[in-house]
Every structure is written in C-alpha cells, then in structure tokens.
Amino acid sequence: ARILQNFPGFGHKYRTEDEGEVRVLLYGHYRIVYLLRFPEILDILGVFHGALDLDRYIP
Structure with a gap:
C-alpha cells in the first residue's frame, strides 16, 4: 500500500x-x-477481504 504515498488517486x-x-x-x-x-490527504477506512460486501461495512 506504499504506492498510495506517491499516487493517492x-x-x-x-x-x-x-x-x-x-x-x-x-x-x-x-x-x-x-x-x-x-x-x-487520505484516511484509511479499513482493510477488507475481497469476498466481503463493502456496502455493509462502509455506510
């Protein structure tokens, strides 16, 4: 995830x-x-397994 330091988008x-x-x-x-x-500026909201439904955890 270090790539986010140089390329946040x-x-x-x-x-x-x-x-x-x-x-x-x-x-x-x-x-x-x-x-x-x-x-x-970026905030990490979470790290989720690929099988999880993101809508359930990121309202």
Whole structure:
C-alpha cells in the first residue's frame, strides 16, 4: 500500500462523499478502502477481504 504515498488517486473510485472520494486499492485477496480528501490527504477506512460486501461495512 506504499504506492498510495506517491499516487493517492491510484485506487478505483468507489463513490463520492461530501468529504472527498472513497477509493479502493486491491492488494492480493484484500481491498484497502480509503478516503481521499485532498490530493495529499487520505484516511484509511479499513482493510477488507475481497469476498466481503463493502456496502455493509462502509455506510
């Protein structure tokens, strides 16, 4: 997930919120979900197994 330091917009755009974009980065069997607030500020929302329904955990 170090790629996010240099390329924060690298992940797939999941949806747009008032605070910024919720994005998903695939890493093996897992999905790293993060909120991209500004080009240089991101918050990791969670790391989820690929089989889980993200809508259930990211309201």
